[in-house]
Amino acid sequence: MEHVAAFMLLVGCSGDISVCKEIAVPVPAYETVAECRQELPLQIRLSGTSDKHVYGACKEVSEEVFEQSATLDWSVSRDGQLSITFDAEPSLVASR
8 A cells, every 4th residue: 555644643641551542733644654753752742731641653544544434543552652553444335
């Protein structure tokens, strides 16, 4: 699959990483993963959250995911690694 864009996700967590939530970013989509990764440290600093830990990651978005509805799943490991997965949802077509 050809790379189309990149998506940035920030997550804020409690001290023991038992409670985490997404943090809104002003620009979640980028033209390249490199551009997203370059902006990531700045966006983490500017997040304005009071969470004890802030984690961020950039993920390639394939053309399939970009053009269809998709679900975004993320998790934070105990060692602070944020992982992101996209699952393209099948297109439903109604017919008579």
